[in-house]
Amino acid sequence: MKKLLAISVATSSLVAICVPALQAQAAAKETLNIITWVNPPAVSIIKKINQEFEAQYPNITINFQTAASTNYNTLMQTSVQGQTADIMSIHPFEPMPYHMTSSNLSPVQNWAVHGVFMNLNNQPWVKNFSKDDLGAATYNGNIYGLVTGVYQDGVFYNKDIFKKYHLSVPTTYNQLLQVCKVLQSHHVAPFFDGLQNVGPSYLMFLNSPLVTELWASKFKGADLNSALWNNQTKWTDPGFVQALTEEKQLMQYLEPNFTGVSWQDMPGGLANGKAAMLLDGSWDLSAVYTANPHINVGYFPLPGSNNPKVNTSDLFPDLTFTVLNNSPHKDAALKWLNFFASPKIYSQYVEATGISPSFIGGHYTSIASKVMGSWFGKGMPGSVDSPSLPATGPYWLQSNNWWNMQLEIYQGKYTPQQAATMFQQGWPQVTK
């Protein structure tokens, strides 16, 4: 009887000790939900990083979801409203309108203003990242995102085609026009760009550098966005009219029917010799080499001015990880950000994606760093050189329609001067 009692007591004690421990272990298991858009090299390396993270933190399982970039806005909206994501990738939200209303902000800007994202100021990795880059995801002094790096827009060219026609890299606008003319005389499409489905917003590869070089370069010490909002400059500024004029001229050198060519065909356009130059961002470089590993690619910033000193590369902070304030797994999310930002893991990301790093210091050997050479990571931050446009308001100044107008200029419906005047006419409604 005593023996039976002893066994019972021992068993009960064991159960009493083990069950809570097992329960605690089960309770500690958590799933971290991360969402991002599809950029194949980024998605692929993040998956690898997730595996390494799970190995280091066995109690955390990662549920990694992606959506095509054209559908990603919808996934973000549903994730924020349904509270189904812990870490959400965004494009940084700067520049913001100076006079904010709930309807002139993009969804991401609205979320930044209304505290949807967690303040990351005190995270240990912050000191290692470029202040300028983090500034693109900072509002009211609160850092809301880990900006993984900057992509650079510009011209990626086929060195062999340039060599064949004895062309050298243009550093002025007139030289660029001459290159285009020579290529066209040999029945080679000078530029490749794809607007199908993304629409005229992909004219940004022409418009952004031209605006930076011909208009924004006038505001040394201040930025174009503040100058516009403070009425220190007007849309009718000769620099902007010139930018629109050059944009129209250069569009004549795009491949035939570029408005119907899918944006997904762009890397293949350069890789398969459909054009001598690709207007794109550095994020597509790895896709170019995947499509044709033997291609010899070079890079130069699109020269809009005949003064080579003001022609520069545009830097656009890209994939930025935010932690949602309503996340039930904030600790795990912060652990993941910290893990990602560790030099060893972060360098894997930079090498795989070709992004210009926001991490201060470090040496990288990615394809992008080789192709872009001395321009890698150097240029003007696009966030201060791009006008912040409202999502609603005067028709042609709405962010989507502003790009449509540039196509209408190309089609001859408006002259650059008329377009600039229309933008200026609507601007007081935006800034009031």
Add this chain to the structure above:
Amino acid sequence: MVYRGRARFPIYLTMLPGVLVYLVFGIVPSLATALISLTDYSGIPGLPVHFVGIDNYAKVFNVDSTGLYGSIVDTVIFATSVTIIQNILGLLMAVLLDKKIPGRAFFRSLVFLPAVLGVTVIGLMWALIFDPSGGPAANFLHLFGVNSAFFGSDSWALPLVIFVQIWASLGFTTIVYLAGINAISPDLYEAGILDGASGWKKFRFITFPLIAPSTTVNVMLAVVGSLNTYDFIYVLTNGLYNTNTLGMYMFNTAFQGSSDLGLASTISMVQFAITLIFVLVLQPLLRRREAAL
């Protein structure tokens, strides 16, 4: 048999699940949309929602700030073209597939095939076919010296989206017409033949009048469906190049531009009003036609 008192209880009980589903997933969201259209709801968790009266309606109808009128034009062209062409082709297909031709079952399956494919699959397929940079359609048209940006062209995009919509829905329309034709008694055709009716006259005076209920169903479904379409347009053009129908405009306002769900709901209400007008005009006309025939 007439059910009275408690005898009616099982009837109501069996109706209840259906009514509940309709209420929860049909009526409540519709009323919520109407209500949200009067607010500045942005969908941001924790953000207060304010009643803004008819501000959103004033914003939508402000010529300077919205593309509403262009959207209405695109929508009406889209809906009218789809409804008319889809019904003519559907009827033609049904008449052809009703004939005793070899492989009839195969052709009936073939014509219905697009109806079982997903929107994305259909969209990607046609985007590849109409890829101006080396797609089969571009290569074929080059033979005749024609080239186009297709889904990136202001003049081609809308007709092509209409074509894809019709291609995808034709199978269903054909099946409905076929069912109507099969329900016609062969005696009527025999009587027609005795009276000297030829192939065309048989169709004109027997088939066409007697499939009036099928016509009503097909026309109404095509009108309502095409007035609310956004899925194919989203996949093929994203509402660009004169394809910004009201459905697309509403979707882009809610999810792509601002996070102004109040404004998007207002566009939705405009879309509802236009659909209602079409239905209120067409339904009595079609019903009257059915009765007259």
